[in-house]
Amino acid sequence: MAMSPSTEQQTSQDAAGRCPVTGAAARFDPFAADYLEDPYAFWGPVRKEEPVFYSPSLDYWVVSRYDDVRQVFRDPAFSASVSITPLKELCPAAVDELAKAEMVMGPSLVNEDPPLHTSRRQLIREAMVSPQRIEEVTPRIRALAAAYVDRFVRRGHADLVADFAWEIPALVAFALMGVPDEDVERAKTFSGRLALFTWGYPSDEEQQTLAAGMGQYWTYAKQHVKRRLEQQTGDYISELIKAWRRPGNDELFDENYLVTTMMNFLFAGHETTTNATANGLRALLEQRDQWEALCADASLIPGAVEEVLRYSSSVVAWRRVATRDTSIGGVPIPAESKVLVVTGSANHDEEVFPDPDSLDVTRANANKHLAFGIGRHLCLGAPLARVEMRIFLEELTRRLPHMRLVAGQTFDYSANTSFRGPDHLHVEWDPRQNPVAADR
Numbered sequence: 029m030a031m032s033p034s035t036e037q038q039t040s041q042d043a044a045g046r047c048p049v050t051g052a053a054a055r056f057d058p059f060a061a062d063y064l065e066d067p068y069a070f071w072g073p074v075r076k077e078e079p080v081f082y083s084p085s086l087d088y089w090v091v092s093r094y095d096d097v098r099q100v101f102r103d104p105a106f107s108a109s110v111s112i113t114p115l116k117e118l119c120p121a122a123v124d125e126l127a128k129a130e131m132v133m134g135p136s137l138v139n140e141d142p143p144l145h146t147s148r149r150q151l152i153r154e155a156m157v158s159p160q161r162i163e164e165v166t167p168r169i170r171a172l173a174a175a176y177v178d179r180f181v182r183r184g185h186a187d188l189v190a191d192f193a194w195e196i197p198a199l200v201a202f203a204l205m206g207v208p209d210e211d212v213e214r215a216k217t218f219s220g221r222l223a224l225f226t227w228g229y230p231s232d233e234e235q236q237t238l239a240a241g242m243g244q245y246w247t248y249a250k251q252h253v254k255r256r257l258e259q260q261t262g263d264y265i266s267e268l269i270k271a272w273r274r275p276g277n278d279e280l281f282d283e284n285y286l287v288t289t290m291m292n293f294l295f296a297g298h299e300t301t302t303n304a305t306a307n308g309l310r311a312l313l314e315q316r317d318q319w320e321a322l323c324a325d326a327s328l329i330p331g332a333v334e335e336v337l338r339y340s341s342s343v344v345a346w347r348r349v350a351t352r353d354t355s356i357g358g359v360p361i362p363a364e365s366k367v368l369v370v371t372g373s374a375n376h377d378e379e380v381f382p383d384p385d386s387l388d389v390t391r392a393n394a395n396k397h398l399a400f401g402i403g404r405h406l407c408l409g410a411p412l413a414r415v416e417m418r419i420f421l422e423e424l425t426r427r428l429p430h431m432r433l434v435a436g437q438t439f440d441y442s443a444n445t446s447f448r449g450p451d452h453l454h455v456e457w458d459p460r461q462n463p464v465a466a467d468r
Contacts, residue, residue, distance in 0.1 A: 071373035129243025201297025206263030303449025308336030338397035344372030
């Protein structure tokens with residue numbers, strides 16, 4: 029189990045006079061079970077009473093209102109350089125594990141700033157995530173979704189994470205990066221450790237174990253990149269290598285940058301879409317009228333994808349650091365202060381989304397959500413995630429409109445500040461009532 033920063037640490041920081049512990053800060057524990065289960069209940073009153081506060085336990089300023097979160101994303105006074113720095117300082121044993129793997133986690137799109145970020149982003153977007161590439165992969169997503177439903181549709185029960193949402197985004201993302209089918213399970217296990225390692229607060233023993241896994245992940249990605257450097261195919265990493273080798277692009281990055289890009293893409297393409305799908309299905313099945321609306325009218329599904337991304341985001345927070353003295357929402361933020369921008373709270377801001385704690389698949393402005401960020405770090409994989417989620421909902425509402433959540437189940441979440449999705453989502457139905465004759 030992940031651990032929160034110790035009370036001793038909080039006390040020492042308070043004594044150092046960094047900032048008094050305010051009401052919101054005293055209650056804020058992003059690793060607590062009740063917060064992980066429902067973070068949105070915490071943020072409602074905080075947005076009104078203390079929308080920007082300092083958390084001594086994290087040593088971060090915490091930002092919760094929509095407009096303030098947008099400001100941090102767009103203002104060059106806030107750097108992305110801390111985005112994927114481990115939240116907890118690495119213990120010596122963890123450092124040793126990374127050294128054994130000769131891991132060199134340098135900059136990547138997610139944690140770098142303009143002007144270099146701008147040039148690199150343009151190259152990566154053209155090589156890896158063009159609309160044409162999304163169109164090319166769409167039939168594969170549909171075929172995978174149908175095949176996975178085939179496996180359990182006559183069974184009468186399923187875990188929609190383990191049996192569906194965990195596998196398909198991984199197969200899609202890994203195939204796009206050229207990972208052979210026989211390596212998918214191994215690479216998936218490696219990438220699944222990244223959330224707790226980077227955005228959690230594991231014990232030293234857990235951190236060492238996670239670091240060993242990260243080292244293995246780095247070694248695998250490095251070997252894969254070396255293969256593609258020697259022989260390109262039609263996968264994303266090959267196209268990026270080809271673009272990199274064009275005259276004028278060769279100084280934009282090096283081989284380690286390719287490895288880091290691959291690692292981050294595999295994680296983002298797998299973990300975030302899995303969580304977004306599981307969060308959305310849970311929300312829709314809990315608010316049954318919304319699920320039934322989709323079953324009755326599939327044209328509502330694209331809007332429903334935006335609404336579930338808003339309502340129960342798979343990414344609920346990002347991190348930034350102030351490059352100079354500045355302010356957020358009228359609150360002074362000293363230079364070098366670290367900032368936690370809570371996009372999940374922003375997506376429930378009543379000033380932007382009326383009745384924000386209700387799921388409404390017909391919500392007119394649902395696409396204003398910040399689930400994919402905004403501005404220069406807007407998620408490049410957002411179009412792919414939207415297509416996957418739309419297809420998943422189309423297949424499940426068509427073939428299993430009568431499925432329901434198993435009563436009495438509990439939902440477990442990884443103890444980290446930023447990535448959120450249930451570990452399991454158990455559903456059941458009567459196969460005799462399956463609407464597609466071939467499914468009975």
